[in-house]
Amino acid sequence: xxxxxxxxxxxxxxxKVCERLIDAAPHLNELDAQxxxxxxxxxxxxxxxxxxxxxxxxxxxxxxxxxxxxxxxxGVSGSSFSAIxxxxxxxxxxxxxxxxxxxxxxxxxxxxxxxxxxMGAGGANLGDKTVLDGLNGIADxxxxxTDHTKLASAADEALxxxxxxxxxxxxxxxxxxxAGDRSIGLDDPGMxxxxxxxxxxxxxxxxxxxxxxxxxxx
Amino acid sequence: xxxxINDPKNYVDESLEGLVLAYPSExxxxxxxxxxxxxxxxxxxxxxxxxxxxxxxxxxxxxxxxGEGLLDSCAVGDVFAGPSANDVTEAIEAADFGSGxxxxxxxxxxxxxxxxxxxxxxxxxxxxxxxxxxxxDVASAPPLEHSKRRGVAGLxxxxxxxxxxxxxxxxxxxxxxxxxxxMNNCRSIGVALSSCTIPQxxxxxxxxxxxxxxMGMGIHGEQGVWRGGLKSADDLADEMLxxxxxxxxxxxxxxxxxxxxxxxxxxxxxxxxxxxxxAQRLSSAGVDIALPMIGHxxxxxxxxxITVSVxxxxxxxxxxxxxxxxxxxxxxx
Numbered sequence: 210x211x212x213x214x215x216x217x218x219x220x221x222x223x224x225k226v227c228e229r230l231i232d233a234a235p236h237l238n239e240l241d242a243q244x245x246x247x248x249x250x251x252x253x254x255x256x257x258x259x260x261x262x263x264x265x266x267x268x269x270x271x272x273x274x275x276x277x278x279x280x281x282x283x284g285v286s287g288s289s290f291s292a293i294x295x296x297x298x299x300x301x302x303x304x305x306x307x308x309x310x311x312x313x314x315x316x317x318x319x320x321x322x323x324x325x326x327x328m329g330a331g332g333a334n335l336g337d338k339t340v341l342d343g344l345n346g347i348a349d350x351x352x353x354x355t356d357h358t359k360l361a362s363a364a365d366e367a368l369x370x371x372x373x374x375x376x377x378x379x380x381x382x383x384x385x386x387x388a389g390d391r392s393i394g395l396d397d398p399g400m401x402x403x404x405x406x407x408x409x410x411x412x413x414x415x416x417x418x419x420x421x422x423x424x425x426x427x
Numbered sequence: 428x429x430x431x432i433n434d435p436k437n438y439v440d441e442s443l444e445g446l447v448l449a450y451p452s453e454x455x456x457x458x459x460x461x462x463x464x465x466x467x468x469x470x471x472x473x474x475x476x477x478x479x480x481x482x483x484x485x486x487x488x489x490x491x492x493x494g495e496g497l498l499d500s501c502a503v504g505d506v507f508a509g510p511s512a513n514d515v516t517e518a519i520e521a522a523d524f525g526s527g528x529x530x531x532x533x534x535x536x537x538x539x540x541x542x543x544x545x546x547x548x549x550x551x552x553x554x555x556x557x558x559x560x561x562x563x564d565v566a567s568a569p570p571l572e573h574s575k576r577r578g579v580a581g582l583x584x585x586x587x588x589x590x591x592x593x594x595x596x597x598x599x600x601x602x603x604x605x606x607x608x609x610m611n612n613c614r615s616i617g618v619a620l621s622s623c624t625i626p627q628x629x630x631x632x633x634x635x636x637x638x639x640x641x642m643g644m645g646i647h648g649e650q651g652v653w654r655g656g657l658k659s660a661d662d663l664a665d666e667m668l669x670x671x672x673x674x675x676x677x678x679x680x681x682x683x684x685x686x687x688x689x690x691x692x693x694x695x696x697x698x699x700x701x702x703x704x705x706a707q708r709l710s711s712a713g714v715d716i717a718l719p720m721i722g723h724x725x726x727x728x729x730x731x732x733i734t735v736s737v738x739x740x741x742x743x744x745x746x747x748x749x750x751x752x753x754x755x756x757x758x759x760x
Contacts, residue, residue, distance in 0.1 A: 246647055247628060248508055283516075284459075287480075287502075287509030292540030295512065330540050383536055384649055 212357040213310040216274055220264045222410055223278075227257035227264070229409035230402070237405070241398040244385035249398045252288045259285045270309050275302035289331065289383065290399060293340070296330035297323035313357040320348040337381040338392070340399035346371040347407070361411035368404050369415070372396055428629050430729075435626035439483045439505055443490070450755050453494060458517040462510060464490040464501045465521050471499060475593040475602045476522030478502070478530045479586065480510040481538055484625070485646060487756035488582060488725040494754025497590035498531075499524075506625045506728075507632075507647045509537040515545045519556055527555035527599035531585050531606060533578025534562035557603045561585050563615040563736065565674045566643025566652050577645050580688045580725040580736045581613040584748070587757070591750035609744055614671045617734035618663055619644035619651070621692065623727050642666065646690065646727045646734075660697065664704035667735045675739070679713030682740045684748055686720040692731035695722060701733055718748050718760050 214222075230253045237250030259281045267274050279298045282291050300323045305311065324344050333339045350367030351360055380392040408414060432438055443464065447454050455467035480502030481489045490501040502510035502518035510518075515530075522528045530546065532538045539560060546558050562573060563581030588609040592602045619641045622631035632648040635641060640658070643651030658666075677683060687702045689695065698721050709716055717740060725734065740748070751759045 246507055246632070251627070252508070280513075283512035285511055287504050287511045287515070287537050287541045289509075289536035289540055292512075292537055292544060295544065296540070330544065331536065388650065 210355075210357060212313040214313070215310050216267050216269045216271075219271075219274060219311065220267050223260060224264050225409040226406045227261045229405050230254060230257040231261075233402070233405045237398055237402055240396060240401055243395055244380065244388050244392055245383065245398065248288065249290055249402060252286045252291055253402055255285045256282050256291065256294075270307055271305040271311050272302045272307065275299075275305065290340075290402070293327045293331045296326045300326035313360060316360070317348040317351040320344050320351070324348070331382075333382045338375050338378055338385075338397045338400075339380075339382060340397070340403050342375060342397075343368050343371055343400040343403045347403075361407065362413075365404075365407050365411040365413055368400070368407055372400055372404060375400065428624050428626070430624070430626060432626055435629065438626040439503060442483070442486075443503065446486075446490070453753075453755055454490075457521060458514055460511070460514055462503045462514045463518045463521060464493050464503060465518075466493055466495065466499060469499065471524050473526055474524055474596060475526045475599050476500070476519075476524050476528040477586070477589050477593055477602075478515075478518045478522040478528055479532055479582075480504070480515050480518055480530070480542065481533055481535070482507040482509055482647070484623075484728045485726050487723065488580075491756040492583070492586045492590075492754060494590075494752060494757065496594050496750060496752030497586050497754050497757060498522075506627065509535065509541060512541050512545055515541055516549065519545060519549055520554065523554055523556075527557070529557050529559060529589060529593070529599060529602050529606070531559045531561065531582070531589055533582055534560050534574075534576060535578065555599060557599060559585065559589075559603055559606045559610070561610050563610065563613050564617070564643075564645065565614050565670055566616050567645060567649065570674055577649065579615045579617060579646050580686055580734045581610060581615045581738070583686060583688075583720075583724045584613055584684060584736065584738050585610055587752065588744060588747045590752060591747040594750070595747075605743070605747070609738060609747075612675070612740070612744070613736060613738040614675045615686075615734055615736040616642075616667050616670050617644055617646065617651075617690065618642050618667065618732050619648070619690065619727075620657070620731035621729075622648060623691065623730040640732075643670075644732070646725065646730075648727070648730075660700045661704045663733070664701050664735075665708065667733075668705055668708055668737075671735060671737050675737070677709075677712070677714050677737070677739055680715070682715045682717040682745060683709070684718035684720065684736075684738045684740060684745075685709070685716045686724060686734075686736040686738075687722075688720075688724045688734045688736065689722065689726065690730040690732040690734065691723070691726040692729050693733055698722070698733065705735065717745060720758075720760070722758070724756075 234250035561578035562576035
């Protein structure tokens with residue numbers, strides 16, 4: 210069955226995501242510092258904080274809603290992860306022109322289109338151990354799930370499985386590629402950030418065995 | 428963390444404020460976040476505009492090279508973190524004097540993506556602009572993957588060459604092509620002796636013990652080609668010159684610009700000890716160091732270490748390098 214999400218529904222989802230990203234910032238920084246420059250958590254916290262302040266005031270149609278998110282990212286951060294997020298969000302905006310609601314059945318296609326733009330902007334491919342591998346698994350899992358109430362849990366389960374698979378593989382792009390075999394055994398920070406977001410939507414808490422931030426505070 | 432700061436949060440903004448207070452006729456901060464450095468009362472009109480942007484913590488690199496005969500604007504990010512898309516947009520718009528804008532940046536994922544995205548967005552709004560990405564660090568990828576190399580001190584050459592070409596009234600395509608040619612002639616490598624601390628992180632970006640150095644390390648502490656015991660200045664100079672020449676051989680009789688740069692904590696005294704060996708080696712190979720540059724040009728805050736950049740010259744590149752520029756951080760050659 211198809212579910213429609215309006216601007217209020219989406220704002221509620223993003224509110225949960227923002228809250229979680231702010232709590233997860235130290236965890237993401239620490240993870241990123243092992244392979245990159247250690248600012249992924251700070252970056253996402255800045256984006257989440259700025260977005261929180263605007264969520265009561267998001268425009269329609271969905272394309273404008275998404276464009277506003279892109280503008281918020283554009284205003285606060287210039288990191289590669291932000292630029293890739295913007296590329297994805299801009300694509301979703303372009304593909305939802307004129308829609309006042311988002312259909313649950315659209316989500317997997319939108320994720321795949323967003324991934325295409327993200328690959329174009331960042332130059333990563335599937336298998337490089339980036340957030341794209343996580344998104345790809347989510348899109349597949351959502352495709353198979355016919356019950357819209359189970360979309361978030363299906364995405365969460367798929368992502369857990371993918372992160373487990375990739376943990377033993379090396380990163381193949383960005384500064385982390387220089388770490389080579391040192392990246393084996395570590396979760397990709399981008400995928401972990403995605404896991405936090407999906408868990409926030411699903412209401413679960415298990416991103417990474419060492420993650421404790423924020424859980425007890427609620 | 429031992430730094431002369433007030434609040435880590437204000438590191439970038441207070442440093443920029445001081446820069447403008449020290450040189451009010453040379454620098455001004457504009458834009459919604461006051462993170463776009465421009466030339467105040469720029470008399471530029473009709474010339475190609477030059478913009479850049481990057482993380483902070485490398486002064487004089489990026490913002491310090493805004494000046495007559497150099498850059499027109501610079502979008503400033505946080506320490507070691509690129510500027511936001513909005514600030515980049517404002518920087519490029521501020522450098523638009525009607526003949527198009529060339530942005531010159533280092534090859535870092537975030538900067539590349541943000542500048543590309545902004546370039547396309549401005550292009551569709553009718554602002555003609557191009558992008559040159561500098562990737563001069565030979566230690567960061569092998570020759571076949573040179574597009575993956577990081578941009579380091581060679582950026583200084585790129586800014587100077589493009590700045591002089593733009594002042595001469597060259598077209599956007601010309602300025603971009605000359606800058607690309609200069610960068611095809613340029614190779615760099617660095618060695619780090621000690622780490623540096625991002626103020627808001629509060630602890631060193633990487634750990635390196637007192638006895639060790641890292642050859643090929645990037646200006647944000649990116650992994651280099653080997654880590655091992657300290658060597659003499661001559662041995663380091665030999666290895667670094669060899670690595671640069673291996674990538675871009677220089678024939679006897681050629682003229683070069685040679686930049687011997689401190690990453691921050693390394694004193695000028697040591698730069699000269701190091702330069703001495705480079706000059707001996709190059710002279711015995713019959714290479715003419717037409718333009719020696721020794722000093723702090725591209726830094727990583729308090730990191731100790733040296734980078735070497737070599738750019739082979741032709742008549743045009745040499746005359747563009749020699750063209751006087753007016754900027755507190757540029758010493759005319």
